[in-house]
Amino acid sequence: MAEKNLESKFETHLKDVTFKVLRYSGEGDSTKFEEYKVPVIGGMTVLEGLIYIKENLDNTLSWRASCRMGICGSCGMFINNFPMLACQTQIMDLNSDVIEIKPMPNYPIIKDLVPDLTKLIEKHKSIKPYILRNDNAPEEIEGEFYQGVEELERYEQFTFCIKCGICLAACPTVATAEEFTGPQALAQAYRYSVDTRDQGFDERKEVVDNPLGVFRCHFAGSCSEACPKGVDPALAIQLLKKAIVKDSLFGKKLVHDTKILPIKQENPKKKDNIPPAPPKSVE
Amino acid sequence: MKESKLWSLHIFSGAILLILLGIHMVIMHFDKILHLGDSLAWQSVLTRMQSTAHTVIYLLLLLFAVYHGLYGVRSLIFELNLSKKGRGVVSFIVVIVGLFALIYGAYTIITGHMAKLS
Numbered sequence A: 001m002a003e004k005n006l007e008s009k010f011e012t013h014l015k016d017v018t019f020k021v022l023r024y025s026g027e028g029d030s031t032k033f034e035e036y037k038v039p040v041i042g043g044m045t046v047l048e049g050l051i052y053i054k055e056n057l058d059n060t061l062s063w064r065a066s067c068r069m070g071i072c073g074s075c076g077m078f079i080n081n082f083p084m085l086a087c088q089t090q091i092m093d094l095n096s097d098v099i100e101i102k103p104m105p106n107y108p109i110i111k112d113l114v115p116d117l118t119k120l121i122e123k124h125k126s127i128k129p130y131i132l133r134n135d136n137a138p139e140e141i142e143g144e145f146y147q148g149v150e151e152l153e154r155y156e157q158f159t160f161c162i163k164c165g166i167c168l169a170a171c172p173t174v175a176t177a178e179e180f181t182g183p184q185a186l187a188q189a190y191r192y193s194v195d196t197r198d199q200g201f202d203e204r205k206e207v208v209d210n211p212l213g214v215f216r217c218h219f220a221g222s223c224s225e226a227c228p229k230g231v232d233p234a235l236a237i238q239l240l241k242k243a244i245v246k247d248s249l250f251g252k253k254l255v256h257d258t259k260i261l262p263i264k265q266e267n268p269k270k271k272d273n274i275p276p277a278p279p280k281s282v283e
Numbered sequence B: 001m002k003e004s005k006l007w008s009l010h011i012f013s014g015a016i017l018l019i020l021l022g023i024h025m026v027i028m029h030f031d032k033i034l035h036l037g038d039s040l041a042w043q044s045v046l047t048r049m050q051s052t053a054h055t056v057i058y059l060l061l062l063l064f065a066v067y068h069g070l071y072g073v074r075s076l077i078f079e080l081n082l083s084k085k086g087r088g089v090v091s092f093i094v095v096i097v098g099l100f101a102l103i104y105g106a107y108t109i110i111t112g113h114m115a116k117l118s
């Protein structure tokens, strides 16, 4: 039954596209291209093409994917020489009868299209990507950190990062300098440091103010061009440079006076204009 | 010194170069357009070398160009996956080359300025 569905599904396909995939066994031998003919139906993504190949043509092909909806950050690949999420790339949008797929550049390759993202994660961890406090909040402070809309907007777009590592694949500096902190981690260093709830600017500055840190960025802007989530890491990096230079040259620290709203109110007063809750629909 | 300070100086020296090298290049190449005579003739070179304004400009140009160029070269080499020790060696060489260029360049400018030629 399932097979019949599959057949009828591909009967109405729009065209055949050749997937030219760079294969690597993972055992130190050379890489070679292998070609697969994939029948494309409307709305089919590159990832779905790869799934078609694995199910019907060659089950030895390896790639990494999980969510299939551009949120887990697993499926970054070099598609027609541009680093993209396979699950977010429509085959028809590529406007080409041949799709060349290689693993993301600037990473060691484990097998076929599977890159080793260890370095990306290590760099991300190195900048302490979480709210850092000098006091012992939230243990000691009873209340909630207040943050205005403008304060949120200073970093909001950088929170959309899904750690896919595509920006590092696009970065010309990472291409030669493996140890350069890279756009992903630098953007997160800025994202947390500029958050009004955070007090960790000094700690993160220690990590990125070094010969292979934030100042190795030449502002090529490729990271922002490639990011599939619309994050602008290049902007974050320039703002981070600015904050660090202000601190190290003029002693102007990036400190926030966190506003704290007490949660425990003795007699919470309800505003008059809030309508009553609707009646329960389920018992 | 912290990278942030070295880098700020690189950018600052770039801005200064824009002005000083601008002046230098205009004098050297636009002599016909601006009717400065032949900028590269022995007599014009001599006249400039003897003037205090040019001497100061050349000393500053020398200082900033040497720092700017060598910091740039250092960061480019740093982007080639050197070990920490390798980076130390590169920095050392860059400082030695820089000091040599500064001393020898300043010596040329100052002797040119002091020389009693006519």
Ligand code: HEM
Residues within 6 Å of the ligand: B021, B024, B028, B040, B044, B045, B046, B048, B049, B054, B058, B059, B061, B062, B063, B065, B104, B105, B106, B108, B109
């Ligand atoms: C084609 C382009 C250039 C020409 C024709 C030129 C010519 C000259 C001449 C004739 C002098 C002797 C001083 C004088 O006559 O006033 C001089 C000095 C100098 N030039 Fe240039 N120059 C050129 C490019 C540059 C560049 C690109 C730089 C910097 C990166 C530079 C830096 C200097 C310095 C620092 C001095 C001072 C002399 C010294 O330290 O001994 N020049 N140049």
Ligand code: HEM
Residues within 6 Å of the ligand: A217, A218, A219, B011, B014, B015, B017, B018, B019, B021, B065, B068, B069, B070, B071, B072, B073, B075, B076
């Ligand atoms: C008009 C004068 C100049 C300006 C405004 C200027 C500006 C700059 C800037 C902004 C950078 C940083 C680029 C980056 O980080 O990607 C840079 C890099 C560099 N500059 Fe200059 N510069 C000037 C002249 C010179 C001269 C005369 C030299 C050689 C003596 C030089 C050598 C370098 C080198 C080697 C780099 C490193 C290359 C790189 O980082 O991409 N510059 N310059």
Ligand code: SF4
Residues within 6 Å of the ligand: A160, A161, A162, A163, A164, A165, A166, A167, A168, A183, A184, A187, A226, A227, A228, A229, A230, A231, A233
């Ligand atoms: S900044 Fe964009 S490209 Fe870089 S890891 Fe995050 S989501 Fe991916």
Ligand code: FES
Residues within 6 Å of the ligand: A064, A065, A066, A067, A068, A069, A070, A071, A072, A073, A074, A075, A076, A085, A086, A087, A088
């Ligand atoms: S499979 Fe999760 S981002 Fe593509």
